[in-house]
Every structure is written in structure tokens, then in C-alpha cells.
Amino acid sequence: MDEARLLLQARNGDQHAFAELVGAHRTHVWAVCLNICSNPHDAEDALQNTLVAAWQNLHKFRGESKFSTWLHRVAANNALMVVRRRKANTTITDFTDPDQPIQLVDDTHQSAFDDQIALRDAVRDALAQLPEDFREAVVLREFGDLTYADIAAHQGVGVQTVKSRLNRARTQLAELLRDTAAATGQ
Known part of the structure; x- marks a missing residue:
């Protein structure tokens, strides 16, 4: 079913249409939440807040941008709120998750597996050290697949500012x- 029809049905209260509409973008929305929050538990909260906010505010989507752009904006805003709330409640940010189960792999692949985990953790740690507006721009561009214009609209700045921030x-x-x-x- 096409996006316009799903949007119309969702606006009329069809939860299945909304699920299908949002489901098409779930991977990118999750990536936006995870990479802004830097921790899966906070990202889950941000994702849940995003879905609730999108459902409750679907009538506010005017169609001036793509639905995916609007949804990524909602996700980024919710992820940033979770990060700000976490910073207000703690002075130490822990980017490790000792409770997350580690999938065991055979010894022949263990080194590559360890390297992947180390690289992922290093990228998350590095992202977390960026200023908030830089991190948001990178996440929206690299993980959310948004255009420079979409990021500019989201951040309320010009396209050249977005390019500068990304650089x-x-x-x-x-x-x-x-x-x-x-x-x-x-």
C-alpha cells in the first residue's frame, strides 16, 4: 500500500496502517535513537516516546516534507530529551551495558567479532563526545539518511551551516x- 493511503488511514485512527507506515522506517528511526542516546536502554525509551508522539501528533504532519523526515525529526527530538534528562539526573555517563547478553561465536570468528564490538563502542563513545548539534547532524545524515536540507530544517539553520557542522x-x-x-x- 502506498504511503499517502497509509497516512490517511492512520490519521483516521487505523492503528494497523500506522504500524505499517512507521514499520517501513523502523531501522533508521532506531539508528537515530541509538546513536543520539549512545545506550540501548535509553534508545528504547526514545523509540517508544517517538512512536507515541508520532501517533498522537500525526494530525500535525502537514506533508511539507517526506513522512520519513518528519518521523526522524520526532525521533531525534525524543532521543535528545532522553539524553538531556539523563544528564540532569547523573554526572557520570556509562556507555557500556554489562546486562546486554553477548552472543557467543566460535573461536575462529571471535577476533573479528571482538574487533566489531570494539569499533562500535569506539564510534559510540566518539559520537557522545561531540557537541550536541554536531552529533545530531551526523546521526541524522549517516544513520537517518536525511538530506542536508532536511537536517537544516530540523535544526533551524541554513544548509551551509549543516555542511559545516558535518565537516x-x-x-x-x-x-x-x-x-x-x-x-x-x-
Whole structure:
């Protein structure tokens, strides 16, 4: 079914249409929440808040942008609220999750598996060290697949500012990842 029809049905209260409409974007929305929050538990909260807010505010979607752009904006806003609430409640940010089960793999693949986990953790840690507006721009571009114009509209800045933020964020990320690699001897 096409997006316009699903949107109309969802606006008329059809929860199945809404689920299908949102389901088409679930991977990118999850990536936005996870990469802004830097922790799966907070990302789950942000994702749930996003779905509730999208359902309750579907009537506010005017169609001036793509539905996916609007949904990513809702996700980014909810993820940022979770991060701000967490920062207000704690002075230490823990990016590890000792309760997360680790999938066991055979020994021949363990090294590659460990390298993947280390890289993922290093990227999340580096993202968390970026200024909020830089992190949001990178996440929306790289994980949310938003255009420069969509990010500019979301952040309330010009396209050139978005390009500058992305350039500076990528430079900072490269430096942070280089420092991490040097510190770990990789």
C-alpha cells in the first residue's frame, strides 16, 4: 500500500496502517535513537516516546516534507530529551551495558567479532563526545539518511551551516577515533 493511503488511514485512527507506515522506517528511526542516546536502554525509551508522539501528533504532519523526515525529526527530538534528562539526573555517563547478553561465536570468528564490538563502542563513545548539534547532524545524515536540507530544517539553520557542522563533526570523530586507536595500540 502506498504511503499517502497509509497516512490517511492512520490519521483516521487505523492503528494497523500506522504500524505499517512507521514499520517501513523502523531501522533508521532506531539508528537515530541509538546513536543520539549512545545506550540501548535509553534508545528504547526514545523509540517508544517517538512512536507515541508520532501517533498522537500525526494530525500535525502537514506533508511539507517526506513522512520519513518528519518521523526522524520526532525521533531525534525524543532521543535528545532522553539524553538531556539523563544528564540532569547523573554526572557520570556509562556507555557500556554489562546486562546486554553477548552472543557467543566460535573461536575462529571471535577476533573479528571482538574487533566489531570494539569499533562500535569506539564510534559510540566518539559520537557522545561531540557537541550536541554536531552529533545530531551526523546521526541524522549517516544513520537517518536525511538530506542536508532536511537536517537544516530540523535544526533551524541554513544548509551551509549543516555542511559545516558535518565537516567539523567528521573531523572531530576522526581525531577521537585516532586517539582511541593510539591509546589501545591498534
